[in-house]
Amino acid sequence: MENNSQALLRISNLNKTIGKRQILHDISFEAYSGEVFGFLGPNGAGKTTTIKIIVGLLGLDEGEIYIDGSEINKNFEKAMANVGGIVENPEMYKYLTGKQNLMQYARMRDNITEERINEVVETVKLANRINDKISKYSLGMRQRLGVAQAILHRPKLLILDEPTNGLDPAGIKELRDILKHLAHDEGVCVIVSSHLMSEMELMCDRVGIIANGKMLGVYTMEELVSQTADEKREYHIHADDPEKALRTIDLPDADKSIDDGIVKIKIGAENADENIYRINKELIVSGVKLYTVTAVETKKLEDVFIQLTADDQEGGGQIG
Ligand SMILES: Nc1ncnc2c1ncn2[C@@H]1O[C@H](COP(=O)(O)OP(=O)(O)O)[C@@H](O)[C@H]1O
Ligand SMILES: [Mg+2]
Numbered sequence: 001m002e003n004n005s006q007a008l009l010r011i012s013n014l015n016k017t018i019g020k021r022q023i024l025h026d027i028s029f030e031a032y033s034g035e036v037f038g039f040l041g042p043n044g045a046g047k048t049t050t051i052k053i054i055v056g057l058l059g060l061d062e063g064e065i066y067i068d069g070s071e072i073n074k075n076f077e078k079a080m081a082n083v084g085g086i087v088e089n090p091e092m093y094k095y096l097t098g099k100q101n102l103m104q105y106a107r108m109r110d111n112i113t114e115e116r117i118n119e120v121v122e123t124v125k126l127a128n129r130i131n132d133k134i135s136k137y138s139l140g141m142r143q144r145l146g147v148a149q150a151i152l153h154r155p156k157l158l159i160l161d162e163p164t165n166g167l168d169p170a171g172i173k174e175l176r177d178i179l180k181h182l183a184h185d186e187g188v189c190v191i192v193s194s195h196l197m198s199e200m201e202l203m204c205d206r207v208g209i210i211a212n213g214k215m216l217g218v219y220t221m222e223e224l225v226s227q228t229a230d231e232k233r234e235y236h237i238h239a240d241d242p243e244k245a246l247r248t249i250d251l252p253d254a255d256k257s258i259d260d261g262i263v264k265i266k267i268g269a270e271n272a273d274e275n276i277y278r279i280n281k282e283l284i285v286s287g288v289k290l291y292t293v294t295a296v297e298t299k300k301l302e303d304v305f306i307q308l309t310a311d312d313q314e315g316g317g318q319i320g
Contacts, residue, residue, distance in 0.1 A: 006069075008033045008082075008156055008189040009054070014063035016049060016213075023049050024213045027063070031191055031206075033156060036183045038204035039193040040305065046213040047193040048087070051161045054191075055085045068156050084155035086146045086163065094135040098126055098145050101134060105149050112152050120148040124178055140171025147178060151188070158182060159191045164199055176203045197305040201225075209308050216308055233272045234296040237263040237279075240289035248286045249279050 007030035016024040024046050031037040039047050052058035054065060056072065056079075065072045070079035092101050099117070106112035121130050124144040134142065143163060150158060160179075164172045180203065182188040194200050200207050201221065208218040232255070239245040245263045246256055254275075255266040267275050276293065283290050 007031065007066075008068055009191070010064075010066040011050075011054070012064050014050065014053065014065065015061050016046075016053065016058075017061055018049075022213065024053075027210070027213070027215050029208045029215055029218050031157075031189050033189045034183055034187045035205040036179055036190045036192065036203055038200040038207035039191060039210060040195070040197060040200050040207045041193075041210035042195055045195075045210045047195075047210060048161055049213075050210070051085070051087055051159055051191075051193060054157075055083055055087060055159055056080050057087060081153075082156045083159065084150035084153065084157070085159040085161075086143075086150055087159075087161045089146075092134050092142065092145065095133060097133055098130040098137070098141075098148075101145065102130075102148060102152065106152060109153050116152060116154075120151055123151070123181070124148045125174065138171065140167050140174060143167065143171070143175060144178065147175070151182065155188070157189045157191070161193050162195070163192055164194065164196075172199065179203065209305065211308075232266040233269050234264065234266045235276060236292075236294045236296055237265065237283075238291040238294075239263065239283065240291070244286070245283055245288045245290075248283055248288060250282065251275055251279065 009031040011030070012028045014024055014027040015022065027046075027050060039050070041047055049058065053060050054067075054072075056076065060073075065079075067079040068082045070082075072079040093104065096104065099121070102117050102121070103114075106117060121127050124147050126141060126144055126148065129137070129141060134145070137145065147158075147160070147163075150160075158179075163175060163179075167175065176199075179190050179192065183190040183205070192200075192203060201224075204221060206218060206220050207224060209216045237245055238261075242258045242261055242263050246258055249256055249263070249265060251265075251267060253268060257264050265279075280290065280293060
């Protein structure tokens with residue numbers, strides 16, 4: 001998607017200081033039409049601050065933000081006409097129905113037809129409950145009504161700050177499917193923030209990782225997953241004579257060490273089963289008493305996230 005389309009959102013060198021503290025340091029990234037872009041980082045990383053600046057709720061100190069070609073400081077109204085978002089809890093009237101809420105909101109915008117209202121209600125899968133009062137809605141339904149409200153004016157950019165917070169797994173899946181549909185089928189550039197890697201993994205096409213107000217990297221989901229799919233496998237060997245075991249293991253590209261009396265080896269994932277069988281046999285033949293050989297679990301996505309953010313941690317970051 002990067003190669004054949006211009007970025008819908010382009011942020012360069014965004015800096016923001018609140019009081020005496022610099023909250024954002026040189027944030028730069030791009031997001032494209034048709035993708036779900038995840039903004040991933042621990043609590044306090046600067047996600048909400050960045051999002052507030054993108055949707056125009058907060059000013060920036062330095063940097064440029066282009067939305068569909070309009071720079072927000074030079075052409076604020078034109079830039080914002082393309083933005084829909086939920087940053088804090090959306091304004092809703094509990095004593096009104098979902099439909100009445102949307103009508104109320106539509107009156108504040110230009111050119112929103114009842115047909116369009118019905119269309120977004122279908123999109124967010126609320127058709128059968130739209131005439132119920134909001135007070136009867138689950139959190140997930142309210143969140144979906146918030147999405148309906150945010151997309152009424154057909155924004156090219158939809159930004160949601162931690163939209164899955166507090167939702168149950170079914171609610172998360174419903175929301176995820178809707179956001180993917182908006183991006184992949186309707187060409188919207190959808191940006192969501194989260195502190196949960198596992199959620200981003202299922203929802204996003206790309207993620208930008210932010211910690212301590214710095215963008216640490218932007219990755220496609222495949223890149224992030226391949227970082228975790230270790231090409232090596234690790235085994236721990238418990239034997240009576242670790243030194244002898246170490247000498248006996250004869251694999252040219254194996255990475256071998258002894259740690260606390262345990263022989264640790266890393267071997268290529270390809271042919272690992274065959275090689276570990278051979279190593280087992282050689283150890284036994286050479287007279288080493290082999291107690292256990294344990295395969296050590298390879299890194300999970302969550303670990304990579306923690307590692308990426310920990311490298312830049314001045315303390316205080318929390319991953320939940
Ligand atoms: N209005 C504010 N005044 C002072 N500090 C703030 C304000 N808003 C946010 N911060 C600080 O900025 C940092 C980033 O906050 P935030 O953008 O809310 O992070 P996130 O959304 O990633 O959890 C935090 O350390 C937070 O305490
Ligand atoms: Mg936040």
